[in-house]
Amino acid sequence: MFNKILIANRGEIAVRIIRACRDLGVKTVAVYSDVDRAALHVRYADEAYHIGPPPARESYLRIDKILEVVERSGADAIHPGYGFLAERPEFALACAEKGVAFIGPPASAIGAMGDKAVARATVQKAGVPVVPGTEGEGGLRDKEILAVAPQVGFPLLVKATFGGGGKGMRLVERWEDLPRALVSARREAEAAFGDGAVYLEKVVEGARHVEVQLLADQHGNCVHLGERECSIQRRHQKLMEEAPAPFVDDDLRRRMGEVAVRAAQAIHYSNAGTVEFLVDKDKNFYFLEMNTRLQVEHPVTEMVTGIDIVKEQIRIARGRKLRYAQDDIHLNGWAIECRINAEDPFNDFVPSTGRINALGRPSGPGVRVDSGIEEGSEITPYYDSLLTKLVVWGETRGEAIVRMRRALREYRVIGIKTNVPFHQAILESHRFHGGQFDTTFVEQRFSMDEDVPPELPRVAAIAATLAAHRRGQEATQIVHGPTQDVSNWKLAGRVKR
């Protein structure tokens, strides 16, 4: 087993990885930028090294600085987490050159799936159905894109070739809107991934986003751990995930799993990975992309399979054979995850920054909290807005939903705004209960203002009144002020007991 693992990441995933290392008896090394000195992952690790100013490109994305820390700390493996350098083939290569194990797939597999256009072409050759879009490999220029767009058909999506996490994507309904969408998508992709290349994909109407989790060792063995449903999204960013997916039956699961394994074996994949599919109303599924890393939503798969995916990643990177054959994988019960972001759902999800003054975590049966924050944590605009993942397990989907409602109610964050009310509203929605939703649900068919219980406005009125009354009492206890100031208060007679 490795002696010491460096976690090249921050926030909740860094804490998650440290936990797996602790469970394996492996020492941990954290890296941090100026604003992360007091972060949970730094306090939790065995060693911690400062790597630069807050902007990611001067710290968490600096391969040279991270490898310097490997040198100083004597770490023999690196876990890249998700985002940042996790899907940069040059980082995996640099690790190999340095002689430090990269806990992830080979650089060649990262590269093959990293260029989304190449990925589509590669798996298509292996007989995997893909979402219709621009064919062939390589970066297309605007002129070529504009020319081929009508063949792809509208509405379509402009997507970042090296993208992920829903960034650098734009929905385009008409050809006239395409030029502006290209400018905007390229700029966002350039900022997020360092490359503004884009490709086109036809929008599959009424599609659900279903992905399959894979584990492959370095000896050619590969299994799938079932699927996840990720259709609750906003601006192409996932907000809520569940395992298994509500309308996937055993047969569809088996077929999608086989295709996912086939795609992975086509590129000689090893370690953890996820194949994303779009599934239409007729249960046809199409390859969307493959994520060659650990994903944010991995906990729901862990909860229904009982497998610790991060521990398996570390074992696989050490050269161990997979401990499971496909027949050993059983899905038990139902898990749901809510991503708690620092965003205000009542104000168009505007990001919220500031200090977390108080924090109350949910607990009790079937509740898991993967958090990167603590009381006193500062939320800054330099990194993405994910604070915590709330994950619940239930014997049935219904039980999981009720349990998530309980967990959300127990979760308290004071000091910044969070999207907890949004999740609460989704869980009240009849369509969500019935599993009747697709990727357009949040943006088109859902509103924060629905279904207010009728007694609540009066309770809110009473609370506001009492707060105002209390404030008034406190204020009139400080009766000062220049006597020459003629104000409304004085005119109306402000003196009170």
Added chain:
Amino acid sequence: MKYATTVGGQTFIMDVNRDDQVTVDGETLAVDFFSIDQVTEFSLLLDNHSYELLVNEADGDYQVLLLGHLFNARVEDERARRLAQAVRGFAPTGGELQIKAPMPGLIVAIPAMLGHVVQQGDVLVILESMKMENEIKAPRDGVVSGVRTQLRQNVEQGQTLITIT
């Protein structure tokens, strides 16, 4: 002390003259309004029904977050009501509108130009924060009277970016 509190179009007439009681539209309820953090978090017992809420005062209105629902409450005491009735009839003047940054971030594009006529919904500034681009749009029609920021500038929340008349 009498109050008229309006939430979502409904007005409740309340009487608060004891610490443990409140009368709402003629009905008297037992009340215990306990401040948890002395700032914004409260536990309210209303006839022994327990509610946890966050109360924030903003621009004279009270925002109440209760069981995942956000309410905007306007609380007027007797005095304020009389004053409000006295000044009614004065229409608000149009004036210069300041477009402020809703969050801290980096200015990556400024489509608005001094002197341009803009319509409601036109994109004035693009602000990058938490790795996403956010379009700041004109809340109403007008003319751009000032561009108070520049490309690649880091701005604070609440900082004025554009003015419109």
